[in-house]
Amino acid sequence: MTYKGNQTTWDKLSPSLQQKIDTDLSGIRQTVTNNKTEVTEHLAKIATTENLGHIKPDGKTIKVDPATGIASAVASTSYYVEARQTAGTTTYDVNIPDVTAYKPGLTILLKLLENNKQGAASLNINGMGVKSFIFQTYAAAVQNAGELQGGRVYQLVYDGLYFTVIGVQWVSSYEGGTDLANNPYILPSYGAVGKVDAKVAALQTQVDSKSTKDVYTINIPLISGWQGLAQITREDNNMLTLYLDIYGGTRTGGTKIGTIPAGYRPVQTYSMYFGVVTTASGSVSPQGAVISIYGSGDIYITSSNIQHNIFIASSFK
Structure with a gap:
C-alpha cells in the first residue's frame, strides 16, 4: 500500500488503516537495513589497492599480495x-x-x-x-x-x-671440439680467428727472415783431453760441415776425439787430411795428419803425426 498525503489527511484515516500502513513501513525499514548490512559485508571483501584479492564462491576473499610486492613489480x-x-x-x-x-x-x-x-x-x-x-x-x-x-x-x-x-651474449675465445668442415653452419669464435691470423703472420715473418735454406748447428762433446770448439752443422739439403778448433788432447793414432749426435752423422766414413805435419824427429811428412769420421758418428785420429793443435772445416754428406 502506498500512502500520499500530510498529517491532516493522516488524522482522517481510520485507526485500522493507520496500523496497516505502519506495519508495511516497518517491513520496508527492516529490508533496507538488511540490504545495507549485506552490501557493507561484501564491500569488505572486494579487492582494492590496499586489499588485493579474489572472492571465492563461498564468499571468502583470497589474499593475493600486498600492494608493495608483486603488484608493484608488475606495474x-x-x-x-x-x-x-x-x-x-x-x-x-x-x-x-x-x-x-x-x-x-x-x-x-x-x-x-x-x-x-x-x-x-x-x-x-x-x-x-x-x-x-x-x-x-x-x-x-x-x-x-x-x-x-x-x-x-x-x-x-x-x-x-x-x-x-639483454641480448648481448658472452663469446668465449675457446676453440676446439667441433670440426667446422663437417658442420658448415657453425662459425668459429672471433678469438679463434684472431689466433689463427696471428699464427699465420708469425710463420710468414719467419719465412721472410730466413735465407733459402735452414741451418742447424750443435756442439760435439770432446773426450781424451781435447778442448776447444767442436761443432757440426746440418743444412736443409742434408749437407754436413764439421768444424774443429781443438787442442791439448791425446795425439796418438787410434785416439777417439768424440761422437757426433744422431741426426748429424755422415752416410759413410770420411777421412780428412790436413797440413804438412812436423814429426818429433824434425822431419816433414807430406802425408799430413788424418781425422776420420765414421757412420756411427765417432771421430778418430787415424795417424800418429799430429804434434800441434787441430783445425778443420770440412763439408760432406
Whole structure:
C-alpha cells in the first residue's frame, strides 16, 4: 500500500488503516537495513589497492599480495634514456625523476649517443651509485669497445647487484671440439680467428727472415783431453760441415776425439787430411795428419803425426 498525503489527511484515516500502513513501513525499514548490512559485508571483501584479492564462491576473499610486492613489480615501467659516457669515465650518468631506488626488475632502455670508450660499462641513475653491466649468459663485465655500439638501444634489467644487458651474449675465445668442415653452419669464435691470423703472420715473418735454406748447428762433446770448439752443422739439403778448433788432447793414432749426435752423422766414413805435419824427429811428412769420421758418428785420429793443435772445416754428406 502506498500512502500520499500530510498529517491532516493522516488524522482522517481510520485507526485500522493507520496500523496497516505502519506495519508495511516497518517491513520496508527492516529490508533496507538488511540490504545495507549485506552490501557493507561484501564491500569488505572486494579487492582494492590496499586489499588485493579474489572472492571465492563461498564468499571468502583470497589474499593475493600486498600492494608493495608483486603488484608493484608488475606495474613497473621501462624508462627510455639517451646518454654518452661522462668525461674521463666509462659510466653513463642519467637522470630519471621517477626512479628513487635501485630495485630488482628495474628496466632501462639506454640509447648510446657515441662510439664507446675502452673499459667496463656501467650506469649511474640520479647519482644513486654506479652499477656495472654484465652479460645475459655469463656474469662477466661488458666491455664498451667491441661489445656495445653507439647509436643502438640496449635493454638493461637490474638484478639486485648489476644491470644485465639483454641480448648481448658472452663469446668465449675457446676453440676446439667441433670440426667446422663437417658442420658448415657453425662459425668459429672471433678469438679463434684472431689466433689463427696471428699464427699465420708469425710463420710468414719467419719465412721472410730466413735465407733459402735452414741451418742447424750443435756442439760435439770432446773426450781424451781435447778442448776447444767442436761443432757440426746440418743444412736443409742434408749437407754436413764439421768444424774443429781443438787442442791439448791425446795425439796418438787410434785416439777417439768424440761422437757426433744422431741426426748429424755422415752416410759413410770420411777421412780428412790436413797440413804438412812436423814429426818429433824434425822431419816433414807430406802425408799430413788424418781425422776420420765414421757412420756411427765417432771421430778418430787415424795417424800418429799430429804434434800441434787441430783445425778443420770440412763439408760432406
